[in-house]
Each structure stands twice: as structure tokens, then as C-alpha cells.
Amino acid sequence: MCNIQAKNSPIKRTDDASKGRQVDCWRVVTNGNGTRREAYEFKLRVTIAASGQGRFGEELAFARDCQNSDAVPILLVLDPTPNPRLTELAEHFRQSGGEAYVGLDAWNHLEREAGPTMAVFIENYVAAPIKQISTFDGQLLPFGAQLVGQGNIELRIGAHTCLIRRHEDPALAEDEEQ
Known part of the structure; x- marks a missing residue:
């Protein structure tokens, strides 16, 4: 299930359990080891600028709130551009019992977990347009x-x-x- 709004979320805030937390993608996986509840947080990129605007604490709290709600927090960041905030966020997800995938690892995780039909959709309608936009390499035309x-x-x-x-x-x- 994708994009669960806070009011209907299975992830509750640790500091106020009456409030939920928005989840980009929610998945319940049943296998031989039982049931695993996964809460995905998708990011195109993690930048120092956006993280410095008071939102970084919220990003860190997501992983903790997932862990306290008996769910595995999974971070997917498509842009692999390194920076200290990205490193800290990925490590926090792992310390909270979760997983973090960045760059090519994120794309591979998406394709592996999505199955063949969704993998084609992701490649054609998400990956290809992002690659095309990225060819500008940050250079603006005159x-x-x-x-x-x-x-x-x-x-x-x-x-x-x-x-x-x-x-x-x-x-x-x-x-x-x-």
C-alpha cells in the first residue's frame, strides 16, 4: 500500500501515540519466519540544505517511530550524492533495526522487490526520466x-x-x- 496518511497510519509517533506518521509505502511480508511489517521512506536525494531546515529531526524520528511500532524502517534514496546528513540518516535507519539503500543499491532493491512488471514500469517511467534530467550535470544553459x-x-x-x-x-x- 502506498502513501498512507498520518491519520490512518500503523506507525505511531513515539512522543504522542495518538498521532500517526505518513508512510510512503507499507508492506506486510509473510514468509517461513513469520510476518514482517515494512515502512518505506522514499527520497530522491538527501541534501544538507533541506536537512538543515529543522526537518532532519523528523527524518530521524521516522525510523525510531517505526521500530517502536514493530515495523522495519526502510530508507530508499535514489541519488547517491554523498553528504554527512545522508550518512547519518542511513546509519540511524540501520540502528533502528531497519535498512537503507542508496543510489544503485536503491534501484536494485526496487527492481528486486517490485517484480518483473513493476520493474519495467520503474525503469521506463522513473529511472529513464531521472537519467535524462541528470544529463545536464548541474550546468545551466546560457x-x-x-x-x-x-x-x-x-x-x-x-x-x-x-x-x-x-x-x-x-x-x-x-x-x-x-
Whole structure:
């Protein structure tokens, strides 16, 4: 089950059990060893900037709340860019009896656990678009805008240009402006 809202969540907050915690994906696995309840936390990336805005404590509390709710916390971070907050978060999930998968390990975990049909979906509709976006390597293309001719605007992004021609609609002008 994906995206369980806090009010219906099986994961309760340790500091206030009357409140639940949002879960990105909830899975109950039954095998020869019994039943295992898993609570997934998905992240595209973990950055120092976002983590420094007071949310990092919440990220750490998720793993603890899962453990105290008899669930295995599982962290999936698709972007492997290393930073101290990511290392700390992954370690906290493991110390709370959970698992953490980062980068290629996260993708492999998704494909392995999803099965063949969902693995194709993940590759085509999640992995491929992210890879395509990532080809920009953080470099922004040159951008410019200038006034051209009689009030036209020319936009430039890299080698591409777009001319926006000025068009006045007399019906929209007030008498004083005519």
C-alpha cells in the first residue's frame, strides 16, 4: 500500500501515540519466519540544505517511530550524492533495526522487490526520466532576453531562440491609453 496518511497510519509517533506518521509505502511480508511489517521512506536525494531546515529531526524520528511500532524502517534514496546528513540518516535507519539503500543499491532493491512488471514500469517511467534530467550535470544553459524591433521580445536558452511578437488588442486598451 502506498502513501498512507498520518491519520490512518500503523506507525505511531513515539512522543504522542495518538498521532500517526505518513508512510510512503507499507508492506506486510509473510514468509517461513513469520510476518514482517515494512515502512518505506522514499527520497530522491538527501541534501544538507533541506536537512538543515529543522526537518532532519523528523527524518530521524521516522525510523525510531517505526521500530517502536514493530515495523522495519526502510530508507530508499535514489541519488547517491554523498553528504554527512545522508550518512547519518542511513546509519540511524540501520540502528533502528531497519535498512537503507542508496543510489544503485536503491534501484536494485526496487527492481528486486517490485517484480518483473513493476520493474519495467520503474525503469521506463522513473529511472529513464531521472537519467535524462541528470544529463545536464548541474550546468545551466546560457539564458538571455532582449527587446527586438517594435516591442518584440527574444528569449535565448543555449542555442535556441524564441521570438514573442508584440500584439496589442485595442479592445483591451482604455480610452486614455489610445
